Amino acid sequence: GGGHRRGLVTDCFGRPLGSMLTVLANVCCRGLQGSARRVSATVAASGGGHRRRGVVDLADIDLDNGDTIQALNAEPRTYGAVHPSLPADFIPLVLEKRRWVSPDSAVLTFALPSGATNLAAAGIPSSVKVRQRIDGTVLDKSYSPITPPSTAGTFDLLVKSYCQHGRTTEVGGSESSEERGAAAPLVPPTPDLESTAGTSTRTSGLGHHMCMMKPGQTIEIRFKPERFFNGTPYTVNRWDHLLLIAGGTGIAPLFQMVVSLLELEGDCTRMSLVTCNHGVDDILMGAELDALVAIHPDRLEHHPVLSSPPPGWTGGSGWVSSADLAGALASAGSPARRMALVCGTDGFLETVCGDKIRLPAEHADQAPRKVQGPVRGLLRHLGYTAHEVTRM
Numbered sequence: 001g002g003g004h005r006r007g008l009v010t011d012c013f014g015r016p017l018g019s020m021l022t023v024l025a026n027v028c029c030r031g032l033q034g035s036a037r038r039v040s041a042t043v044a045a046s047g048g049g050h051r052r053r054g055v056v057d058l059a060d061i062d063l064d065n066g067d068t069i070q071a072l073n074a075e076p077r078t079y080g081a082v083h084p085s086l087p088a089d090f091i092p093l094v095l096e097k098r099r100w101v102s103p104d105s106a107v108l109t110f111a112l113p114s115g116a117t118n119l120a121a122a123g124i125p126s127s128v129k130v131r132q133r134i135d136g137t138v139l140d141k142s143y144s145p146i147t148p149p150s151t152a153g154t155f156d157l158l159v160k161s162y163c164q165h166g167r168t169t170e171v172g173g174s175e176s177s178e179e180r181g182a183a184a185p186l187v188p189p190t191p192d193l194e195s196t197a198g199t200s201t202r203t204s205g206l207g208h209h210m211c212m213m214k215p216g217q218t219i220e221i222r223f224k225p226e227r228f229f230n231g232t233p234y235t236v237n238r239w240d241h242l243l244l245i246a247g248g249t250g251i252a253p254l255f256q257m258v259v260s261l262l263e264l265e266g267d268c269t270r271m272s273l274v275t276c277n278h279g280v281d282d283i284l285m286g287a288e289l290d291a292l293v294a295i296h297p298d299r300l301e302h303h304p305v306l307s308s309p310p311p312g313w314t315g316g317s318g319w320v321s322s323a324d325l326a327g328a329l330a331s332a333g334s335p336a337r338r339m340a341l342v343c344g345t346d347g348f349l350e351t352v353c354g355d356k357i358r359l360p361a362e363h364a365d366q367a368p369r370k371v372q373g374p375v376r377g378l379l380r381h382l383g384y385t386a387h388e389v390t391r392m
Contacts, residue, residue, distance in 0.1 A: 082225050083121035087113055090131055092218035096154060098211070102281060105160045105249070106211045110221065112153055119149040123226035124234045125256040128157075131220040132209055139206040142224065144253035144392070146285065148260045158284060160249050161211035229339065229390055236267045240335035243328065244273045245320070245352055247344025248282070251275055253392045254343055255285050262296055269299070272328040276305045276320045276348070303328045320352065322378050329382070340384055343392035353379040353389050
């Protein structure tokens, strides 16, 4: 489940475990054949190839607990169709506002296309794909608005530039959101952030490009089909308890779930949210979550985990663990209907619940199909089954 460096094997957080031969020897001595295949895939990747982003190839995992290719092929679809009220193709949308909310993240407010009043028809949670040609290459990335689908006229994305103001770092892409109508701003305006924005000389990533956009500029956006859970869209009180686990900007779709369910008439779902970040400054939507917890203490809990906590930190610390998740579930009791939603990087998913699986294409003219697959990682140890986990 980890990345790789030439000559070294690393875990899912990039920490070196040793030389390839050493790790392979240790794995084989322990008789962990499935892990040996995964490490072998990492060794092969160091020769120039790489694992496709966001999925695990079928050959790289063990199909235990009775899982078969036929069962995976029979897994319910993750998406429905794009609602007729929304454009089915990419369309240029106007950026209305941009506001920096952390040293490397901004909230961007986009106007909805003509004829669309809100994203209610897009379901919960709604999602979009952004496309832009940069340096001769067309880049695209999926984002989840953090605003509720009922928000009129606009939607907000939380976008990470991976380039801190005033200094150059690795550039990439990410997601986020923006303030909603007359609601209080996500973070108080910070002149220092605005004045130092755009000082980096590296501009190659889609997230960086989006964060450098000015109000009035456009970018191509397509609305994605409605999200399904086990083959059907969300309905009021579908679950008694919802465990949400977010790594970094993976908070975006989960935050949308939280605010949507809290405003959904008649919904009583209890929610426990675990957010995992590096430091305090990296916690996104923290102030909003604190406010929501204060208003809805009987329905929402927030359990932040920091890998580099400051002195005096009372929340979770280190890498997310079974203890962190068990602590978040302590007040949930034994709900008859439960679901865990997980969103983060490939390595984060592998640690928490196992990554998605890429199945071979059924026909030559079709692309390989990505499915949720069996539950692995921390959630498996906590007793969650495939029907109780959705990777966002």
